[in-house]
Amino acid sequence: xxxxxxxxxxxxxxxxxxxxxxxxxxxxxxxxxxxxxxxxxxxxxxxxxxxxxxxxxxxxxxxxxxxxxxxxxxxxxxxxxxxxxxxxxxxxxxxxxxxxxxxxxxxxxxxxxxxxxxxxxxxxxxxxxxxxxxxxxxxxxxxxxxxxxxxxxxxxxxxxxxxxxxxxxxxxxxxxxxxxxxxxxxxxxxxxxxxxxxxxxxxxxxxxxxxxxxxxxxxxxxxxxxxxxxxxxxxxxxxxxxxxxxxxxxxxxxxxxxxxxxxxxxxxxxxxxxxxxxxxxxxxxxxxxxxxxxxxxxxxxxxxxxxxxxxxxxxxxxxxxxxxxxxxxxxxxxxxxxxxxxxxxxxxxxxxxxxxxxxxxxxxxxxxxxxxxxxxxxxxxxxxxxxxxxxxxxxxxxxxxxxxxxxxxxxxxxxxxxxxxxxxxxxxxxxxxxxxxxxxxxxxxxxxxxxxxxxxxxxxxxxxxxxxxxxxxxxxxxxxxxxxxxxxxxxxxxxxxxxxxxxxxxxxxxxxxxxxxxxxxxxxxxxxxxxxxxxxxxxxxxxxxxxxxxxxxxxxxxxxxxxxxxxxxxxxxxxxxxxxxxxxxxxxxxxxxxxxxxxxxxxxxxxxxxxxxxxxxxxxxxxxxxxxxxxxxxxxxxxxxxxxxxxxx
Amino acid sequence: xxxxxxxxxxxxxxxxxxxxxxxxxxxxxxxxxxxxxxxxxxxxxxxxxxxxxxxxxxxxxxxxxxxxxxxxxxxxxxxxxxxxxxxxxxxxxxxxxxxxxxxxxxxxxxxxxxxxxxxxxxxxxxxxxxxxxxxxxxxxxxxxxxxxxxxxxxxxxxxxxxxxxxxxxxxxxxxxxxxxxxxxxxxxxxxxxxxxxxxxxxxxxxxxxxxxxxxxxxxxxxxxxxxxxxxxxxxxxxxxxxxxxxxxxxxxxxxxxxxxxxxxxxxxxxxxxxxxxxxxxx
Numbered sequence: 022x023x024x025x026x027x028x029x030x031x032x033x034x035x036x037x038x039x040x041x042x043x044x045x046x047x048x049x050x051x052x053x054x055x056x057x058x059x060x061x062x063x064x065x066x067x068x069x070x071x072x073x074x075x076x077x078x079x080x081x082x083x084x085x086x087x088x089x090x091x092x093x094x095x096x097x098x099x100x101x102x103x104x105x106x107x108x109x110x111x112x113x114x115x116x117x118x119x120x121x122x123x124x125x126x127x128x129x130x131x132x133x134x135x136x137x138x139x140x141x142x143x144x145x146x147x148x149x150x151x152x153x154x155x156x157x158x159x160x161x162x163x164x165x166x167x168x169x170x171x172x173x174x175x176x177x178x179x180x181x182x183x184x185x186x187x188x189x190x191x192x193x194x195x196x197x198x199x200x201x202x203x204x205x206x207x208x209x210x211x212x213x214x215x216x217x218x219x220x221x222x223x224x225x226x227x228x229x230x231x232x233x234x235x236x237x238x239x240x241x242x243x244x245x246x247x248x249x250x251x252x253x254x255x256x257x258x259x260x261x262x263x264x265x266x267x268x269x270x271x272x273x274x275x276x277x278x279x280x281x282x283x284x285x286x287x288x289x290x291x292x293x294x295x296x297x298x299x300x301x302x303x304x305x306x307x308x309x310x311x312x313x314x315x316x317x318x319x320x321x322x323x324x325x326x327x328x329x330x331x332x333x334x335x336x337x338x339x340x341x342x343x344x345x346x347x348x349x350x351x352x353x354x355x356x357x358x359x360x361x362x363x364x365x366x367x368x369x370x371x372x373x374x375x376x377x378x379x380x381x382x383x384x385x386x387x388x389x390x391x392x393x394x395x396x397x398x399x400x401x402x403x404x405x406x407x408x409x410x411x412x413x414x415x416x417x418x419x420x421x422x423x424x425x426x427x428x429x430x431x432x433x434x435x436x437x438x439x440x441x442x443x444x445x446x447x448x449x450x451x452x453x454x455x456x457x458x459x460x461x462x463x464x465x466x467x468x469x470x471x472x473x474x475x476x477x478x479x480x481x482x483x484x485x486x487x488x489x490x491x492x493x494x495x496x497x498x499x500x501x502x503x504x505x506x507x508x509x510x511x512x513x514x515x516x517x518x519x520x521x522x523x524x525x526x527x528x529x530x531x532x533x534x535x536x537x538x539x540x541x542x543x544x545x546x547x548x549x550x551x552x553x554x555x556x557x558x559x560x561x562x563x564x565x566x567x568x569x570x571x572x573x574x575x576x577x578x579x580x581x582x583x584x585x586x587x588x589x590x591x592x593x594x595x596x597x598x599x600x601x602x603x604x605x606x607x608x609x610x611x612x613x614x615x616x617x618x619x620x621x622x623x624x625x626x627x628x629x630x631x632x633x634x635x636x637x638x639x640x641x642x643x644x645x646x647x648x649x650x651x652x653x654x655x656x657x658x659x660x661x662x663x664x665x666x667x668x669x670x
Numbered sequence: 671x672x673x674x675x676x677x678x679x680x681x682x683x684x685x686x687x688x689x690x691x692x693x694x695x696x697x698x699x700x701x702x703x704x705x706x707x708x709x710x711x712x713x714x715x716x717x718x719x720x721x722x723x724x725x726x727x728x729x730x731x732x733x734x735x736x737x738x739x740x741x742x743x744x745x746x747x748x749x750x751x752x753x754x755x756x757x758x759x760x761x762x763x764x765x766x767x768x769x770x771x772x773x774x775x776x777x778x779x780x781x782x783x784x785x786x787x788x789x790x791x792x793x794x795x796x797x798x799x800x801x802x803x804x805x806x807x808x809x810x811x812x813x814x815x816x817x818x819x820x821x822x823x824x825x826x827x828x829x830x831x832x833x834x835x836x837x838x839x840x841x842x843x844x845x846x847x848x849x850x851x852x853x854x855x856x857x858x859x860x861x862x863x864x865x866x867x868x869x870x871x872x873x874x875x876x877x878x879x880x881x882x883x884x885x886x887x888x889x890x891x892x893x894x895x896x897x898x899x900x901x902x903x904x905x906x907x908x909x910x911x912x913x914x915x916x917x918x919x920x921x922x923x924x925x926x927x928x929x930x931x932x933x934x935x936x937x938x939x940x941x942x943x944x945x946x947x948x949x950x951x952x
Contacts, residue, residue: 024768028761035756097752101813104717104746105769112769266721 025115033089033119042085043123049077050127054134062141064507065233068153071131072160072224072239076196078127079168079223083188086120086172091184094176110264120169128162144507148464148491156239160224163249167195167222170256177263194220195252197301204301214301219290221300222249234297235505235558236490237420242296243342247289254283294342295410295417327358328435333454334485336430340461344369344416344423348430349404357398363391363431369409377402389428405431416489418462422557425469425484425570440596450483452571463489467503469553469573483571488555498529504579505558526582528554531574534586538613543649544594554579569593583614595655602655605664608635609651634668671695672716672821672851677725679708679715686711688876690725698847700862701855702945703872709855710749712872713823716853717746729821745814749825751807755799759790759809762798766813784812788842804835811842822852828861840865859942869941871948879948883941890926890939890947897923897934904933910950912943926952 034040053074057067093099093112102108135153139145171191179187193199200221203214224240233239258279265272298305330353337347346369352361365371367388374382374393382403383394393403410416414427423429426444428437436450455470457478466489470480491506531554539545553573557565566588567576576585587610595606608631612619622628623636639647654660654667674692678685686708703709714720716727718734727734729743753762763781772780785791788808793801801809807827814822828836843852843865853870856862862869869886871879879886894912895905899921902911907929915922924937926947939947946952 025765028757028765031761032754032756036754092754096754097750098754100719100748101746101751101753101810102769103719104744104748105766106771108769 022111022115025111026118029112029115029119032092033116033123036089036092039085039089042081042088046078046081046085046127047130049074049081050130054131058134058138058141062138064135064138064142064144064149064153065235065238067138068135068156068239069233071135072156075160075164076192076223078161078165079195080188080192082120082124082165082168083172083175083191086169087175087184087188088172089120090116090173090176113264117169117173121166124162124165124169127165128157131157131161139507142507146493146506149506151464152238152241152491156241159241159245159249160239163246163253164222167249167253167256170253170260174256174260177260195222197223200301204303207303209304212302212304215304218300218302219248219251222252224299233559234420234422235507236422236488236492237297237415238491238507240297240299241419242294242417244290244293244296247286247292251283251286251290254279254286258283292342295344295415296412297415298412327360327362328449329353329358329361329433330355330451331433331453334430334456336455336457336459336485338416338457338459338461338487340416340418340421340459340463340489342417343408343410344429345408346430347404347406349402350431351402352400354401357395357400359395359398361393361395361400361403362434363393364389364428364434364437365391365405365407365431366409366411366414366428368411369407369429372406372408373404374406375404376400377404390434391431403431416487419490420463421461421466421487421489423485423487424568424575425482425486426568430485443592445592445596446484446570450571452481452483455480455482455485457485457487459487461489464506465489465492465494467492467494467555469555469570482573486555486570486573486575488557488575498527500528500532501553502528503553503555505556507558526579528556528579531576531579531582531586534582535569535574535589538586538590541613541644541648542594542609542652544652566592587614594652597658598655599658602664604631605635605651605668606655608632609648609655612639613648631664631668634665638668671730673726673728674716675726675728677715677727678723679711679720680723681711686875687715687722688874690876690878692870692878692880694851694853694868694870696849696851697868698843698852698854698866699868699870700866701853701870701872702857702859702862704949705857707872708875709872710825713746713825713853713855717744717823743819743821745816745819745822747807747810747814747822747824747827749829751810753798753806753809755797757798758795759785759798759801759812760794762809763813763816766816770817772817780816784815787815787846788812789838804831804838807831807835808838808842811839815846820850822846822850823855824853825855826857827854828856828858836861859940859945863941869945871945873948886941886944886948887939888944890943892930892936893926893928893947893952894937894939894943895925895927895931895934896937897925897931899923901933905931908952910946910952912946926950928952 033043054067054071057070061067090113093102093109099109102112132153135157136150139149139153171188175184175187200214200217203217207213207215222245224245258276261276261279265276331350332353333351335349335351339345350363371386371391374384374391376382377400382400383396385392393400411427411429413422414424414429415422416429426437426446428444436447438445438447455478457468457470459466459476459478466487468478468480468488469482469484469486470478473479488503492503493506495502495504555573555575556579557575557577559578565577567585568574569589569592574589576589578585591606591610595610598606612635619628619632619636622632628636635651638651641647642650654662660667672692672694674690677687677690677692679687690712701709701712711720715722716729716734757765760781763784764777767777767780781794782791785794788811790805790808790812793805798806798809811824811827814824828839831839840861843854846852854862854866863883867882869881869883871886873879896915897905899914902909902923902925905925905927907927909928910926912924912926915924925934926943937943
């Protein structure tokens with residue numbers, strides 16, 4: 022076989038069309054990568070751009086494969102090879118090995134550029150390299166392999182006249198263009214693009230913005246593997262039909278194996294799982310599941326004012342294709358109440374709910390709310406088992422982003438709410454004991470709890486945050502800091518609020534800024550001893566701006582610290598304010614973030630009337646008195662004066 | 671030896687081979703028949719390229735089917751023989767040697783031998799794309815000879831060749847036919863007359879007439895007449911005009927006649943005459 026392959030390599034390199042095609046493809050890939058690596062040196066944007074060109078790889082390899090594999094017909098060699106025992110099969114196998122080897126070289130070629138980029142990004146890390154290998158394996162190698170397979174199929178079945186028509190049809194069906202077209206003509210009633218999802222093998226929407234989730238990296242979920250392997254298997258199955266002999270055990274076995282493979286992949290695709298969806302289905306794209314069911318999130322779903330306390334959570338979480346959870350909630354031995362209402366995100370399907378004796382409890386579920394009947398008033402523990410996921414707060418083989426304010430585990434109704442489409446813990450949230458056993462396949466996992474042993478975490482907190490993916494644990498200036506692996510250098514000094522906001526800063530700067538702003542507003546908070554800062558890096562298109570928990574914080578990037586802190590404070594301290602006070606709140610926060618810019622607006626007469634009133638108020642009373650006063654006004658639901666009325670006093 | 675017993679092969683609704691019986695021993699056999707009668711189907715069934723619907727094909731005591739195809743027993747030159755133009759003649763033979771399972775130690779020697787038989791030994795580094803039609807066909811013969819198979823089958827080997835190449839082909843066959851079975855399927859009867867010592871005439875999918883050259887000629891004994899052009903209407907019985915000849919400015923028909931004729935001259939039959947007599951049922 023080695024000699025057959027050697028002669029076929031020579032045949033490939035000597036054949037004009039295949040050799041020229043492959044040369045052009047290599048030139049294209051290398052030119053593109055050289056331009057990318059010299060222009061931006063950012064790993065994930067570079068990988069994304071690289072992957073966006075995989076349609077070129079698909080088409081070129083389909084054509085090259087067709088030109089090479091059809092030589093046997095063009096050169097009239099088919100019959101004489103067929104006569105030899107397995108002659109045609111050996112010949113075709115040798116040709117396919119040559120093609121797959123060249124494809125593998127393309128794959129390694131692309132990976133090498135990405136590896137170089139890890140050097141520039143200061144991300145020399147095995148987890149990043151594995152991520153590169155996996156992403157390019159799916160989005161370069163397997164896409165190329167599908168192209169090769171189609172070329173093979175066309176060489177077997179098509180004649181000279183219909184070859185190019187078939188190639189064109191294949192290109193249209195598997196390119197982003199059919200997706201874009203169907204998306205443009207789809208409506209809520211008739212969603213055509215959903216049916217075309219099976220053809221959506223290329224990752225990225227071509228019209229999407231460039232935000233990347235640093236912890237997740239480039240999407241590389243199992244369902245995408247299932248989809249493309251389904252097609253590769255299907256095409257190869259059709260190719261195999263050309264070689265099958267009647268009453269041949271080998272043929273029958275090969276057919277059955279490949280057929281089983283296709284079915285397994287098909288089932289895997291249909292089964293789906295939790296993914297970061299970057300498709301063309303606008304009804305699904307971009308965390309619409311969070312927004313479209315908002316009407317079900319009303320707190321009036323279950324009218325229940327009975328409050329209860331949870332003392333302990335025992336969680337066994339298994340993160341595979343999606344989250345599989347077994348959570349036991351221990352209730353405080355307060356007076357028993359008739360119904361316990363928990364919030365659990367509607368994307369998790371409940372399998373069972375038991376009491377402490379293993380008896381199934383009666384419950385109702387509406388959207389994110391579960392009302393459990395306390396028959397006989399005897400419940401002390403409730404055990405929930407459920408599976409599912411959310412696209413924004415994902416949990417799958419590739420990454421975990423389960424933030425403590427998101428109800429991925431059952432949280433008492435009074436401890437969590439939704440304000441302006443965002444989940445938030447209320448002021449009624451109490452500290453609990455958490456005992457977590459976590460099974461996962463991500464590169465690294467961090468939580469706000471302490472790690473007892475591998476995969477086992479314990480702690481006492483108001484919430485439980487679990488982050489898994491391309492993350493690293495660090496200790497920076499006395500603060501436990503978890504940061505993405507792909508991250509710029511931290512700057513040595515911080516030049517102040519109006520400096521270059523793109524510089525990464527120490528988490529200590531964030532904590533100090535937070536304390537400073539709280540002090541200015543007279544908020545009695547002390548984050549000096551924040552136990553942990555979890556930085557998520559770029560969070561894709563989630564729009565996450567940061568969140569303050571009782572004893573830790575989760576922030577996006579560690580650059581633009583003022584912006585991040587203001588975002589967290591907005592959620593933490595101003596979520597309950599009435600709508601008519603929002604403008605004044607925004608002015609206050611802008612002033613805090615950068616009073617120099619604020620004053621510039623005033624001096625250049627760009628400020629509106631409310632901003633001018635604000636400026637005069639602060640100027641008259643002095644910052645030390647004015648800011649806390651404004652803060653108290655904003656947070657006082659009993660003060661129904663308009664902002665104008667308040668500021669004019 | 672090849673034995674075919676009650677062999678049938680159908681394509682769709684058309685039964686091409688129907689309950690065929692045939693025995694072939696050592697020697698050079700010419701397989702003749704009109705276009706579309708099933709010669710190529712017969713050959714491909716022997717080779718195992720087609721699964722027969724009924725019957726048995728036994729080669730040297732082994733029953734042939736598409737699973738046990740050609741384990742080095744058969745060398746084949748198809749009607750449409752081509753090879754990858756980018757390879758040299760030596761590389762082509764090396765390729766086929768590997769496919770035929772010739773062991774590495776014998777490979778070079780075997781390639782040199784086969785190239786010598788077909789007189790291409792000086793063209794071992796010539797690219798296939800640079801070979802003439804005749805040279806390409808000789809390369810095809812060379813690959814058929816690899817491994818020294820006991821059965822050689824050539825399908826229309828001389829079609830499209832010039833007289834010189836055809837002569838060369840005949841010389842090659844003469845040199846390799848000892849202790850072997852060679853089947854040459856052709857519609858060029860003159861080639862069969864010179865090369866072959868046995869003739870197989872496929873009259874239909876069910877009927878193959880087999881015999882020596884003499885036996886085939888005897889089918890047309892005293893049936894071949896040379897008649898003046900214009901006298902053909904005077905012929906009694908069934909007739910078939912084979913061709914027209916010119917002799918000393920006068921045109922004559924060569925005619926196959928079922929009955930004795932009073933006009934014209936009786937000619938000694940050739941193999942072609944015998945073939946036409948069988949096919950046209952004169």
